[in-house]
Amino acid sequence: MKTDARTVCELRDVTYVYPSGASGRAALSGVSLEVREGEWLALLGSNGSGKSTLARHLNALLIPTQGDCIVYGMSTRDPANVFAVRSAVSMVFQNPENQIVGTVVDEDAAFGPENQGLPPAEIESRVERALEAAGLLAKRAKPTYTLSGGEKQRLAVAGALAMDAPCLVLDEPTAMLDPRGRADLLAIMRALHDGGKTIVHITHRLEEILWCDRAVVLAGGRIEWEGGVEPLLRQDGALRKWGLDAPPLVALWRELGEETGLALPRIPTLEGMIDALCPLQ
Amino acid sequence: MSITVEALCHTYHPGTPLETRALDDVSLQCGRGEWLSIVGHTGSGKSTLAQHLNGILFPDSGTVSVDGMQVVEKSPNMRDIRRAVGLVFQYPEQQLFAEDVMEELSFAPTNWGVQSDRIAPLASAALSMVGLDDSYLARSPLNLSGGEKRKIAIASVLAGEPSYLVLDEPTAGLDSWSRRELTDLLARLKKEGTGIILVTHDLDIALNLSDSILMLDRGRSAAFGAPSEIMRYLVANSVPGLRLPDIAALSAAIGRSDPAAPLTWDRAELKRWIKARETGGRRP
Numbered sequence: 045m046k047t048d049a050r051t052v053c054e055l056r057d058v059t060y061v062y063p064s065g066a067s068g069r070a071a072l073s074g075v076s077l078e079v080r081e082g083e084w085l086a087l088l089g090s091n092g093s094g095k096s097t098l099a100r101h102l103n104a105l106l107i108p109t110q111g112d113c114i115v116y117g118m119s120t121r122d123p124a125n126v127f128a129v130r131s132a133v134s135m136v137f138q139n140p141e142n143q144i145v146g147t148v149v150d151e152d153a154a155f156g157p158e159n160q161g162l163p164p165a166e167i168e169s170r171v172e173r174a175l176e177a178a179g180l181l182a183k184r185a186k187p188t189y190t191l192s193g194g195e196k197q198r199l200a201v202a203g204a205l206a207m208d209a210p211c212l213v214l215d216e217p218t219a220m221l222d223p224r225g226r227a228d229l230l231a232i233m234r235a236l237h238d239g240g241k242t243i244v245h246i247t248h249r250l251e252e253i254l255w256c257d258r259a260v261v262l263a264g265g266r267i268e269w270e271g272g273v274e275p276l277l278r279q280d281g282a283l284r285k286w287g288l289d290a291p292p293l294v295a296l297w298r299e300l301g302e303e304t305g306l307a308l309p310r311i312p313t314l315e316g317m318i319d320a321l322c323p324l325q
Numbered sequence: 326m327s328i329t330v331e332a333l334c335h336t337y338h339p340g341t342p343l344e345t346r347a348l349d350d351v352s353l354q355c356g357r358g359e360w361l362s363i364v365g366h367t368g369s370g371k372s373t374l375a376q377h378l379n380g381i382l383f384p385d386s387g388t389v390s391v392d393g394m395q396v397v398e399k400s401p402n403m404r405d406i407r408r409a410v411g412l413v414f415q416y417p418e419q420q421l422f423a424e425d426v427m428e429e430l431s432f433a434p435t436n437w438g439v440q441s442d443r444i445a446p447l448a449s450a451a452l453s454m455v456g457l458d459d460s461y462l463a464r465s466p467l468n469l470s471g472g473e474k475r476k477i478a479i480a481s482v483l484a485g486e487p488s489y490l491v492l493d494e495p496t497a498g499l500d501s502w503s504r505r506e507l508t509d510l511l512a513r514l515k516k517e518g519t520g521i522i523l524v525t526h527d528l529d530i531a532l533n534l535s536d537s538i539l540m541l542d543r544g545r546s547a548a549f550g551a552p553s554e555i556m557r558y559l560v561a562n563s564v565p566g567l568r569l570p571d572i573a574a575l576s577a578a579i580g581r582s583d584p585a586a587p588l589t590w591d592r593a594e595l596k597r598w599i600k601a602r603e604t605g606g607r608r609p
Contacts, residue, residue: 090500091499091502138498192368194367219498220498222366222367222526224366225367227568248501250501287502288501289501289502289504289505292570292592293571296572296592299596304599304603306603314574317571317575318579321578321599322579322583323582323583
């Protein structure tokens with residue numbers, strides 16, 4: 045069976061049970077999902093909802109217990125496809141400390157393309173582009189231990205970019221960063237999205253999905269909701285039920301929308317709210 | 326009865342090429358039943374300061390005292406100081422060590438010489454404070470979820486019944502639900518008379534819940550005062566790595582175009598004002 049050319053990854057009725065799981069409970073139950081080319085998809089859920097388990101299916105780190113995961117038309121179940129799948133879908137994990145393998149910044153970013161067996165000139169140009177995109181070109185010759193947590197996480201992104209995969213899966217990439225590191229990383233993700241990269245962004249912070257194209261909410265290993273960011277943010281009771289608290293600015297935007305006739309932005313970014321609520325000076 | 330720090334200085338690796346002045350002339354006070362938040366960018370000295378509060382680190386100059394006891398190396402009171410000040414490190418779940426939760430929770434009270442028949446009730450009470458029931462007592466801490474491990478680590482400090490609780494970024498990596506549960510617990514402990522010292526870069530939590538805030542910038546005290554004073558300071562000065570929470574930033578922006586607007590981090594207050602302006606209560 046051939047999948048639609050516009051589909052990057054597809055989960056078909058995927059159930060996953062961890063082999064060591066003491067409970068025997070499925071971490072994912074009957075999940076079907078399509079990731080479309082060029083989209084920035086937010087995958088939301090509270091701790092333990094199954095979102096990381098889902099993410100690990102997208103580049104064949106986990107193979108469905110039942111159902112199938114198809115990446116660019118290739119089933120992850122066939123070991124012959126794993127190399128191609130991982131070249132198409134790169135992962136960035138939560139903890140920046142666990143993802144650095146090189147002792148110098150550009151060496152670390154070169155790890156992926158070197159493993160892909162590319163010629164040195166190609167590796168060099170890819171590393172340069174990737175470090176540039178991650179805002180680390182000026183630090184290319186620095187030892188990795190001198191980087192801050194936020195810089196290490198950007199280096200992990202650069203490493204993934206250097207693989208030249210069209211799709212990037214980031215699993216709570218900002219969880220261990222301070223507000224500055226978080227803002228820097230989000231800006232990079234926006235630029236990558238503008239440049240046509242397909243991004244799957246796993247998070248439980250609603251303030252991070254304001255620029256996403258689409259959102260999927262997982263709870264208890266099932267997809268509970270799927271749709272645009274704006275309608276998701278307008279939910280209130282449901283968000284809480286899924287363990288997703290609306291950030292204060294989102295709550296203010298929703299309440300003012302319900303209780304006043306003010307013209308408010310479609311998506312409650314800080315800039316948009318300031319524009320809407322400050323009279324012209 | 327308070328934790329008092331006066332003119333504290335601390336230098337890492339003195340006399341070597343790596344010498345770094347981590348804290349420079351920092352003072353603070355936090356009484357029992359009060360909540361002090363220590364905020365600042367990564368590397369501002371927050372964690373270094375927290376580790377002075379129960380004698381893990383000692384000042385090069387200046388003083389730290391807990392309920393009148395000086396925190397100095399080889400103090401005869403060190404045991405009482407460490408019993409009074411419970412410290413929850415960053416990512417405390419990495420320090421879980423016991424075979425089951427009961428053993429984990431018994432560790433502190435056993436060390437403090439609590440009679441053995443009182444330990445089980447203490448463990449149970451600490452578990453229920455973090456929202457878990459006794460069914461967890463027999464489980465291995467290693468088989469719990471990340472959020473549950475964090476709770477067990479915090480409960481293991483609470484089981485020692487500290488008078489002050491110092492927490493270093495306890496909400497890092499928690500989802501918003503767990504974050505709310507944790508801040509609710511801290512507010513309850515404060516009400517019951519525990520002193521709370523929270524190290525955080527979440528200004529939203531600091532402004533909404535603290536009695537006072539100490540803001541560190543590169544090891545120095547940039548400001549120390551009530552949340553409203555800190556908010557005014559942050560509107561007037563930019564502090565690297567610290568961002569005003571969105572509601573506060575919105576309120577400050579509206580205030581620049583309309584001086585009658587309140588300077589606030591409170592969503593309900595800002596909403597009331599916007600609605601009043603909208604329905605014709607507009608000031609001249």
